[in-house]
Amino acid sequence: MQNNIFSGLFVGQNLVTIKQVDSTNSFLKNLLSNSKPVPEGTVIMAEEQYAGRGQQQNTWHSEPGKNLTFSLLLKPHFLSVGDQFDLNRAASLGVYDALHPILGDQLKIKWPNDIYYGDRKLGGMLIENTIQGTQLKDSVIGIGLNINQENFPSGASNATSVKQILQKDYDLTLLLSEICKYIEVYYLKLKAGQIDFVRNAYLSRLYWLNEVKNFESNDGVFNGTVKNVLPNGLLVIEDTNGRQLEFNLKELKFLNK
Numbered sequence: 742m743q744n745n746i747f748s749g750l751f752v753g754q755n756l757v758t759i760k761q762v763d764s765t766n767s768f769l770k771n772l773l774s775n776s777k778p779v780p781e782g783t784v785i786m787a788e789e790q791y792a793g794r795g796q797q798q799n800t801w802h803s804e805p806g807k808n809l810t811f812s813l814l815l816k817p818h819f820l821s822v823g824d825q826f827d828l829n830r831a832a833s834l835g836v837y838d839a840l841h842p843i844l845g846d847q848l849k850i851k852w853p854n855d856i857y858y859g860d861r862k863l864g865g866m867l868i869e870n871t872i873q874g875t876q877l878k879d880s881v882i883g884i885g886l887n888i889n890q891e892n893f894p895s896g897a898s899n900a901t902s903v904k905q906i907l908q909k910d911y912d913l914t915l916l917l918s919e920i921c922k923y924i925e926v927y928y929l930k931l932k933a934g935q936i937d938f939v940r941n942a943y944l945s946r947l948y949w950l951n952e953v954k955n956f957e958s959n960d961g962v963f964n965g966t967v968k969n970v971l972p973n974g975l976l977v978i979e980d981t982n983g984r985q986l987e988f989n990l991k992e993l994k995f996l997n998k
């Protein structure tokens with residue numbers, strides 16, 4: 742038997758490593774539209790992305806060869822469109838559980854799916870779903886994590902990496918295999934109908950949960966507390982008057998100062 746550190750059933754079993762690509766999400770989406778069927782669990786990992794994409798039309802910069810930049814394919818036909826945020830939860834939890842043994846309790850998930858250490862961003866996700874009728878068809882889960890990069894451009898002042906935290910290099914393939922293993926665990930829980938387990942686990946790991954903090958919405962700056970995430974992914978913040986306010990990603994900023 743071949744020595745394979747990818748211990749799950751399907752996530753990561755078909756691993757394609759590419760030296761240079763515009764964006765692993767774009768590459769995988771192209772593969773889906775152009776060619777023969779792509780197996781569920783396929784992972785496209787790039788050593789270098791020259792046009793990495795982030796949330797809200799941002800770009801994602803990552804020093805070649807130092808970090809994890811990959812996309813994985815799921816086929817969550819069992820999920821309805823209204824429950825698609827459960828994929829963000831499963832992917833965030835998978836990354837969290839892979840990193841927690843290394844980094845400990847300062848690790849948090851910042852809603853909707855950023856990975857934070859203290860007040861700094863270790864990584865993020867860009868999840869692109871296709872829909873068929875009322876159900877999800879394909880989900881391309883793109884994950885970028887700063888692992889062995891030591892310096893960041895001044896524009897990314899909030900970024901950190903595993904190397905900056907631990908002062909040592911971490912094996913990228915080993916970490917990728919752990920992430921795949923845990924994403925599969927949470928994904929299979931969703932598939933088995935254990936939605937509440939996944940939703941509760943996600944909520945309990947949230948950055949700023951139950952803390953009074955500063956936010957900015959379209960109505961201005963306010964104090965509030967992260968209380969919940971609705972099934973559809975909206976964030977619930979309770980303001981100081983006890984009102985429960987609901988936000989989507991475009992409507993809210995977390996203010997650190």
Ligand code: BTN
Binds near residue numbers: 855
């Ligand atoms: C964000 O925090 O804004 C999301 C960043 C997502 C980056 C990853 S890197 C692999 C995949 N390919 C992309 O072009 N983007 C995602």
